[in-house]
Amino acid sequence: MLVYEFISKGSLHDILHESDKREPLNLDVRLSIVVESAHGLAYMHSQAHTKILHGDVKPANILLDDNFVPKISDFGISRLIAIDKEHTANVIGDMTYMDPVYLQIGRLTEKSDVYSFGVVILEVISRKKATHSDNNSLVTSFLECHKEKKKATELFDKEIATTGNLELLDTLAGIAVGCLNLDVDQRPSMTDVVARLLTLNRSRMV
Template sequence: MKLLHLVLALQTVPIWFFHLCLVAVHAIQEDPLVSSPPPSPISTSMAAFSPGVELEMGIKDQQKHEELHKKIILLLIVSCSILVVIVFLSLFSCFIYYRKSCQKKKASQCSDVEKGLSLAPFFGKFSSLRMASNKGSVSLIDYKILEKGTNNFEDDKLLGKGGFGLVYKAVLEDESSIAVKKLDCATDDAQKEFENEVGLLSKFQHPNIISIVGYSVHEEMGFIIYELMSNGSLEDLLHGTSRGSSLNWHLRLKIALDTARGLEYLHEFCKPAVIHRDLKSSNILLDANFNAKLSDFGLAVADSSHNKNKLKLSGTVGYVAPEYLLDGELTDKSDVYAFGVVLLELLLGRRPVEKLTPAHCQSIVTWAMPQLTNRAVLPTIVDPVIRGSVDEKYLFQVAAVAILCIQPEPSYRPLITDVVHSLVPLVPLELGGTLRVAQPTTPRGH
């Protein structure tokens, strides 16, 4: 390759350079010091009769020869310098050409991955939303498909309302159902949260993390399309009209274990680690088999993000860890605290913050902490829906996990991996744990 570049460079040397070199060579050949003819008999005889003249002529000839030598050397130096510059420029041109060729080749290789992700139709508003997914590529879905599938986002298609938008059910032409979150992205913060969630979900692949189907943008509205979770959110099941009646003790522990596994994936297996930053019961969704999946990653951050300390305080009252609320200290232990609050909701059936009077509210942590360690009182504060079906041995173990997670000092809280290991033995084998539940025996004679 270097030889080829040199040949290309020499081809670019102008013809006048070679003429210049020939002139220098011709001058050297005519130099008497280099190639002097034999002395003639006349000059020899004159030298014999006029020795002074000979000496004077010799000095003048020597001076002329030295001047000629200087000119030739100067000419050669200038010529070589010009040659070096020409070769350097030629090689530099070859390098630029080679580099551009490599860039074009690389771009062509990436074009298939990024196919369909160009945001030209969005007038550049979401210019940073360009990504490739671990699962292939994130589909850019035509807004008209969403509009038709939701009957122009009619109220009867509304599944729920959140702090960041409305969620609708959409039925596609192939009769499949999806969930569509509609976000107003008029502000910079809302736009960043939209892009952040799409970007993160496109990289996640875990059974306890919600799956993204695609995204869309129409005017100043952003749409994120997910798999449909037919049993809605944990908040609706626990605190809605059913008041948790569909969730028995074992299902509640399964939901807790699924949630912990989802967090473990974010904290331990994502590189860099991801902090959810807004874990709560409304962001834990349940499918038809009550498999729990984490959702709503608009506020999530990478643990090694250079601007993590510059994030403004965000989260939901009742779930925010005290060190983050007071000092802005955000770590994976902040998610562990929020998980502890969710575990208390599952255990006690109470909201994270309850209003006692119009001017006074009480958090579930403040209310429960003194009673969780009292083995005589604990069975009496369990959610009435499951109170009579809970084995007290397992109840105390779950309460101990919750107490550790909601410790005020983050260093006292366990890693989410330790929480997973603590819950696995408490969940029945058929629900994803290792507990073997004894089947009730039928009395004889029946």
């Protein structure tokens, strides 16, 4: 007998982008989804008995229950990457969220998941789809704002881009940009990401 948990809300992708499942999401709910998803990845990377690299972190693989509690799913790629190998000749996964370093050299690491999670954060705060076909304009737009030291206000979802939320959204965007650093060594670990998000969440609750 197989027993599955019924995930009533579907995926984060559905809630953000699909018209028939799209729901209003305030900033507190979005921040909670991001924090709990980061916790899950950090556990897989550094607390599980055997390190687990997901390899395909994206909104479609983050499922949500009735209370919007996220569950990371679809570990197919992590199973296809042999534990005793650092490199693969067959790069697999969704190109939209794929670490460019992994794409170039075929080496999947914890920092590959960090990169993908950075893209997920951008989708959560913008409610715009990241795409591979147009050179991922969502990622490019946020990176250009950061490079030019401009506020990314126009890129945030108008539903949450209110005056009282802008500082927190700017910080979230900054965390995401750090995850997207092309220098793998300069990217934070998922544990570091969790620490920054928890600090942000506590400041929100004060």
